[in-house]
Amino acid sequence: MPASMKDIKLRIKSVQGTMQITKAMELVASSKLRRARQRVEHSRPYFETLYRTLCDMAAAEPRLDSPYLVHRSSGQTCYVVVAGDRGLAGGYNANVFRCTAADAAGKQVCVLPIGRRAVEHFERLGTPIVSEIFAAAGELSVSDCFEISRMLCGLFAAGEIREIRIVYTRFVSMLSQTPEVLPVLPFPQPEPGTKNAHSMVVYEPDGRTVFDAVIPEYLAGVVYGALCESVSSELAARRTAMDSASKNASDMIEHLSLNYNRARQAAITQEITEIVAGADAGSL
16 A cells, blocks of 8 residues: 555544544533523523612612722722633634723733633733632532622722623524623612612611622622523534534545545556556566
């Protein structure tokens, strides 16, 4: 077998092995995606209810004196950046980091990275990191989100950071995932003159105490919702990337097989020609 044919055959086996891996990763991502999408659908009502409750409370008491409503003109902006734990997901991680860089341009920032890729990225850039204990995005639970919320609320109430923004990837569809920046603190105050349908509600012991108690719940819900959206987006992006890689591998195998058959046919033709030439020389 000529060296070129041997090389082509080894190349075909190598691409076939790669295609088996990409197919397996595509199937794994597809199987996990359905459950992740259910988590997204179940988390949204909790966040929306908390958000409406806080808006009603802020509108009911226009002079509400809470540290979570204070807008500061100076200080660090803390970004909670949700990225993936692994690569092989197309532009998923790169798009999140690009969105963060565009929003943070010209600001004094610190980050709380969620996901191993986020930790590695900001360590490489030298960006101040609040904590690295939430590096595994795929392993975070609801209790971890509440721990993140308590940590950030403590820093904000103490005046160590001026605002908190969450960067995550919103799941639109199987083929579309959009990175977004969501400002969460300070909590947006209602516009002057906003009417509140629940203005007659009485909060015990008082509005500020209840508002300050609900804010950490709200932030934990937002972080959990962003995490669910990002995990779904990562799985969808990985499924799409692996499907594309499998198709490319299939096309490459077809092309290599054609080259192999041509080389094999050329080798057979050359061998027949040599036999015929040898027979003719012997008959002379």
